[in-house]
Amino acid sequence: MAIDIMYKLPSSSGTILIPSIAIIFSFLLWKKLAKTSNSEVVHPKDTVIFHQPGRGPFAPSLSPFVVKLETYLRMAKIPYQNVHDSIRGSKGKIPWIEYNDVTIPDSQLIIEYLNKLRDVDLNRHLTEEQEAVAVAFQRMVDEHTYWLMVINRWKYDNEMREFKLSNWSWLKLTIARWFVNSQTHQQGLGRHTKDEIMAILNKDFHSLSTYLGKFCFPYLILRVILTFHKRVCQVDNLKIFYMDISL
Template identity: 45%
Template sequence: MENLHEILGSKWFKLSCAVAGVVVFGYVIVKRFTRREKKIAPKDTVILYQFGRGPKAPSISPFPLKLETYLRMANIPYENDLTGKMSSKGKTPWMEYNGVAVADSQFCIEYLNKERGIDLNAHLTAEQKAIARAFQKMTEENLYWVLFSWNWIHDSKKEVCKLFPYPRPVALFFYYKLKGKAVGYAKAQGMGRHTSKEVMSIFQQDIQALGTFLGQKPFLMGDEPCEADCAVFGMLAQVVWQMPNSPHEIWIKKEFPNLIEYCYRMKERFWPDWDENITEPERKKME
């Protein structure tokens, strides 16, 4: 019995109880946010599956924001499912369209282009299309991993926790639960093996390429936006709105304010319902 009292009074037991309480509380919160009825889409309407809205931007990930911006740019009717339900590939975003499920943001765009006869690049020359694709792939296959590595490996303040729609203790629980897998992804890709200084250098080179090429043009390839703008905007929006006071946001504001202006230009044109401090009514409005 004395041993039991010692155990119950020990710091280890109290800590275990605290952790268990956080886990249970987190589970309740998750259930509350994800318990929604399955949406039944009208004909020719996209059901877009993604995580919930972010605190400063419509998505906590660049790829859902890319796809949703494309839907708006192409004037395709859609409804959001923000329960975080994963695709058959175990990822988001994905969509259902007239009973067909399509995973991966780019495959969704290509499928809709074909089904609806859409070409957001029709005003571009063959050479411009090639350049646009190159910048999109640099953004999605390189710059993305720079930001990912910063959030999960190099940021000692764990600012990424602010993107989770939970109280700080629960957000930290999920952060540590996901961190090992996230670091593994970054190291497998390669970016996670670099130092923070090296990763920052890669960020600056990518941003310099984007900013220099954009110059004073309204959009990536000229006076009108194209498909690649959805991807570039989706990625830059993470820095501009969801990484405040990070070395990345400070540097891009100082060195390439034209990219900041570009982001606000895209936001104004395709996201008039996006308030930078997204309240619950605003979230529902965008759903």
């Protein structure tokens, strides 16, 4: 079927199709070689090998999930090493980690895995009611607010300043925008108008602002960056995530 379609294409299409196939083949070959060379590296025991893209121009990463996970590792004082690459985990997601020859994808699953394995509980001092609220907000930000920010960043931000400063090529930006627009349309939120998206996003932000409090951001920055002695929890990690996706 695919061969029949190729034969029905006009001759001019061949000049586009052949280079495209070559580019795709080269990309897949590069990923295979990168994964093979990476598997030969010997990592220290009991250390998280943190796979993530390179640093962003205004934040530690352009991915809020990377910032969320790295903040957790620092809060929990878990030793880790960054590996900056574009290799995706077993579920096709970034970030992912290796820990003593075990690979775990997805930032939240990684946090839960390390909590159990290393007996870490940043929420230990919270009441059951407080922890329930924290889980609800974490789910909202991860599964709802995040997608709204993705749409705002990729569909309505024509300047794409942070990506241009990260030296993303025009071709890479174009392909990424098409992929994200297709993904958000399938997810559902991408089907809304711009005004509807902004109204929904404002409601999320209002809820977060009400919950986080008027003075929490400066206090949080001092508490995390200057490693103040006061106790922290995974809700604080949510605040870091929230600030990162707001950039």
